[in-house]
Amino acid sequence: MGKYLSIAGISIKNSLVYRASVTGRVVFYFVFIFVFFSLWSMIYSGNEIAGYSLVQMIWYVCMTELVVFCSGSEIFGRMNHEVKSGEIAYRLLRPWNYIFMQFADMLGSMAFSASVFTVMAVLLGFVFAGPIQGFNPASVPLIVISFVLSITMNFFICMSLGLLAFYFEENSPFYFIYQKLLFVFGMLLPIEFLPIWTQGILRYLPFSLITWGPARMVVNFSYEYAFEIIPMQAAWCVFSVLLAMFVFSRGVRKVNVHGG
Amino acid sequence: MFTEVKTHLKLILKYFTFNLSALTEYRTSFLVQVFGMALNNASFAFFWWVLFDRLGTGIGGYGFTDVMFLWAVASTGFGLSHVFFANANRISGMIITGELDTYLLQPKNPLINSISARMSVTAWGDVIYGIVLMALIKASGMMWVMFGISIFTAALLITSIAVAGHSLTFYFGNMEAVGRTLWEFTITFSIYPETIFKGPVKALIMTAVPIGFITHVPLRLVRNFSWGTLLLLFGVTLAYALFAFILYMKGLRKYESGNLIVTRM
Amino acid sequence: MAAIVLENLSKTYRVKVRGEGLKNAIKSLVRPDYREVEAVRNISFSVNEGEMLAFIGPNGAGKSTTIKMLTGILHPTGGSMNVLGYNPVKDRRRLSYNIGAVFGQKSQLSFHLPPVDSFRLLSSVYEIEKSAYESRLKRLADLLELNEFLDTPVRKLSLGQRVRCEFAASLLHAPKILFLDEPTIGLDVVVKHRIRDLIIKLNKEENTTVFLTSHDAGDVENLCRRAIVIDHGTVALDMPVKKLKYDYLNKKVVSLKLNESAGIPEPPGVELIKKTPYAVKFSVDTRIAPISKILAMLDAGNIADITIEEPPMEDIIEAIYMGKREGG
Structure with a gap:
């Protein structure tokens, strides 16, 4: 455990070096929220749409974007690069579990930006929308758990997709498709906007659970909802870790075959 | 001056055919990536379709077809930019790593030479998607005419904005993130109805960073054509391209060829 | 020009x-x-x-x-x-x-x-x-x-x-x-x-x-x-x-393989680096002792193999700096 902590520590420091990249992303986050604020303000006129008020809708986008900006999706590119360039072979020589090493590294590099983005998200929510009516501070711990699970499962899914580079010359389409599924099934629009029959399926799939899951918990909290969503997220988390381990161990064997 | 332009147009074309022949070496991956990009764009169309369907009315005077026209121009324009000038978005990287050296050794303008040296595979997906989208929304004749014109002005504007943003690396050290962010704004702003932007933002995208001329002005021309607006579109496009070019060439004097090292003390 | x-x-x-x-x-x-x-x-x-x-x-x-x-x-x-x-x-x-x-x-x-x-x-x-x-x-x-x-x-x-x-x-x-x-x-x-x-x-x-x-x-x-x-x-x-x-490549390194165990003459300019019964390695400063003179001193009949090497560029450059620093 100690070595993973120290990896995370080093990554925190390194992440501070990339001032421009954090600043750039913060600005982009702001602009994104701004565009959606503009869009929703234009659309709403004191009404509710699909059960969401304007205030809830803006907070919703702030929250789903928070997940997306914090989720360390660049792990896909990194895996892809390490497999294709063969760098992964060197990493294997080190005395650690490769997958968890990467996870520790992501947590470390994320720590700084995640705190910045969380502050940003809350701040922009208040500036653009104001407080959410009926928000219960007691719900915060469950919301945090839900966010952590979201980010974790997204990380391991992206990692698995990146590791598909072991098997495919071109693995980016998988990543694209995954990103788009996140996008259409919860990131920009709550799934309540979609036809009823799709909602029944979507609430059990990872795409909506990553974005819609925690965001809806923020804007419209209820214990029944939290106790339905969090176990589902936890289950997908376990699945995604196992998936990453499976793809990795099978892939590494392939490297050895090619290497000979 | 005229021969200079001609020589460099020839060079761009040469790189185009060269890169195209490289693509055919990897036909499967080419097709897969093109498909991926088209799918990416289609997911936005899905978003708008769901939204318009749920609302049952227009948004700020825009209908579904209008937004899809914005999308078609943005997609094909962006695609063309990255088919011809994929390296425009890598300028900062080329400055930082010293990759620019190779182009500075050659007897061509380093900006034109370096940005046209690479072609993005996925960009073909964007090019095709825009055209397919136009067909799917059963675009009117006027829409097709404006589409035909504005994909080129859009491509030039998108490229120029990337060049201008990344050129800042010459002046202030690594501005890769800024360049990329600017480029993402460019895309983000051009795919939403103009009417949702107000005040200073609207002023900004119509002046200093002329994102509004990529898709919004062409849509205005579709709805309400005037020669003046069309001339303005051409004028702004050329002026901004020139501005980006000069910013780059002035910055080049400060180029340090991979020597921008951070030292520890 | x-x-x-x-x-x-x-x-x-x-x-x-x-x-x-x-x-x-x-x-x-x-x-x-x-x-x-x-x-x-x-x-x-x-x-x-x-x-x-x-x-x-x-x-x-x-x-x-x-x-x-x-x-x-x-x-x-x-x-x-x-x-x-x-x-x-x-x-x-x-x-x-x-x-x-x-x-x-x-x-x-x-x-x-x-x-x-x-x-x-x-x-x-x-x-x-x-x-x-x-x-x-x-x-x-x-x-x-x-x-x-x-x-x-x-x-x-x-x-x-x-x-x-x-x-x-x-x-x-x-x-x-x-x-x-x-x-x-x-x-x-x-x-x-x-x-x-x-x-x-x-x-x-x-x-x-x-x-x-x-x-x-x-x-x-x-x-x-x-x-x-x-x-x-x-x-x-x-x-x-x-x-x-x-000036700077004036050192040669000579390695000998011998048929019978023997010593080597060590006039000024020659420095022994390593010696085992059937092999000798020594350096020659050619400004003091021309390499031909040293070779003439050896018992040719007893030599099984000989290599003469020049020091690598790194050493030469280093020597230049040493000399310069000492001088200035």
């Missing part, structure tokens, strides 16, 4: 400075510090047309910076240069038709395509006429023996084959000056020799001026008559390679 003239050429970089630790990392986020680094300071020399010059020095001495200024890639902060009558700063493009460069680690070839495709592209970048291009390519392909892999994608070529292609790429437009920055780095002996032969041939047949930086003493000795040693951005030495060899 001088092909290259430098007068008081200087280059200063502005480098971001950051201290160790988290606190300084945060500080550099907010307000970065800069420090000036003088990579090249007031260097002056000239190179004649058709000359082959070795430009040597330790890493970070300013070699690459100088080459990049001479080729128009970097703009100097002071002084003046003239390359083939052009000012590289102002006439970069006109100059580039007349110069070629092989930079050890940088490639001009498209990784996924056969070299011949990259060559054709370069021929249009340099606006070489089709017939001229074809005859030039044929000549270079014969000279560098590229014919068997001209149509193989670059990614499938060996390092040696790739470097030969890089040379061909830089020579397509028949440059008058060839700048070489560590051209033989990482190559095996056979390829090194082939590359050296090519350079010599080009120099003889086309009177190409060669400006070479290398860590390989063999490159320097076999190719160049004159060497300039640069250190900390200034010219430390400018002398014929022969004299460099005499």
Whole structure:
């Protein structure tokens, strides 16, 4: 455990070096929220749409974007690069579990930006929308758990997709498709906007659970909802870790075959 | 001056055919990536379709077809930019790593030479998607005419904005993130109805960073054509391209060829 | 006639400075510090047309910076240069038709395509006429023996084959000056020799001026008559390679294998390095004891094998600095 902590520590420091990249992303986050604020303000006129008020809708986008900006999706590119360039072979020589090493590294590099983005998200929510009516501070711990699970499962899914580079010359389409599924099934629009029959399926799939899951918990909290969503997220988390381990161990064997 | 332009147009074309022949070496991956990009764009169309369907009315005077026209121009324009000038978005990287050296050794303008040296595979997906989208929304004749014109002005504007943003690396050290962010704004702003932007933002995208001329002005021309607006579109496009070019060439004097090292003390 | 003239050429970089630790990392986020680094300071020399010059020095001495200024890639902060009558700063493009460069680690070839495709592209970048291009390519392909892999994608070529292609790429437009920055780095002996032969041939047949930086003493000795040693951005030495060899290459290391155990004579200038019953290794300072004299002293009948080596370039350069520091 100690070595993973120290990896995370080093990554925190390194992440501070990339001032421009954090600043750039913060600005982009702001602009994104701004565009959606503009869009929703234009659309709403004191009404509710699909059960969401304007205030809830803006907070919703702030929250789903928070997940997306914090989720360390660049792990896909990194895996892809390490497999294709063969760098992964060197990493294997080190005395650690490769997958968890990467996870520790992501947590470390994320720590700084995640705190910045969380502050940003809350701040922009208040500036653009104001407080959410009926928000219960007691719900915060469950919301945090839900966010952590979201980010974790997204990380391991992206990692698995990146590791598909072991098997495919071109693995980016998988990543694209995954990103788009996140996008259409919860990131920009709550799934309540979609036809009823799709909602029944979507609430059990990872795409909506990553974005819609925690965001809806923020804007419209209820214990029944939290106790339905969090176990589902936890289950997908376990699945995604196992998936990453499976793809990795099978892939590494392939490297050895090619290497000979 | 005229021969200079001609020589460099020839060079761009040469790189185009060269890169195209490289693509055919990897036909499967080419097709897969093109498909991926088209799918990416289609997911936005899905978003708008769901939204318009749920609302049952227009948004700020825009209908579904209008937004899809914005999308078609943005997609094909962006695609063309990255088919011809994929390296425009890598300028900062080329400055930082010293990759620019190779182009500075050659007897061509380093900006034109370096940005046209690479072609993005996925960009073909964007090019095709825009055209397919136009067909799917059963675009009117006027829409097709404006589409035909504005994909080129859009491509030039998108490229120029990337060049201008990344050129800042010459002046202030690594501005890769800024360049990329600017480029993402460019895309983000051009795919939403103009009417949702107000005040200073609207002023900004119509002046200093002329994102509004990529898709919004062409849509205005579709709805309400005037020669003046069309001339303005051409004028702004050329002026901004020139501005980006000069910013780059002035910055080049400060180029340090991979020597921008951070030292520890 | 001088092909290259430098007068008081200087280059200063502005480098971001950051201290160790988290606190300084945060500080550099907010307000970065800069420090000036003088990579090249007031260097002056000239190179004649058709000359082959070795430009040597330790890493970070300013070699690459100088080459990049001479080729128009970097703009100097002071002084003046003239390359083939052009000012590289102002006439970069006109100059580039007349110069070629092989930079050890940088490639001009498209990784996924056969070299011949990259060559054709370069021929249009340099606006070489089709017939001229074809005859030039044929000549270079014969000279560098590229014919068997001209149509193989670059990614499938060996390092040696790739470097030969890089040379061909830089020579397509028949440059008058060839700048070489560590051209033989990482190559095996056979390829090194082939590359050296090519350079010599080009120099003889086309009177190409060669400006070479290398860590390989063999490159320097076999190719160049004159060497300039640069250190900390200034010219430390400018002398014929022969004299460099005499002054700094005055040590030879002799290894003997003996039939029967025996000692060796140890006149002044000879220093024993290692001795086992059937092998002896010693160094000879040729200024004090000419190597022929030492060999004459040995019992030829008892020698099973003999090798005489010269110390590597690194040692020579080190010796130069030691000498300079002691002297100054």
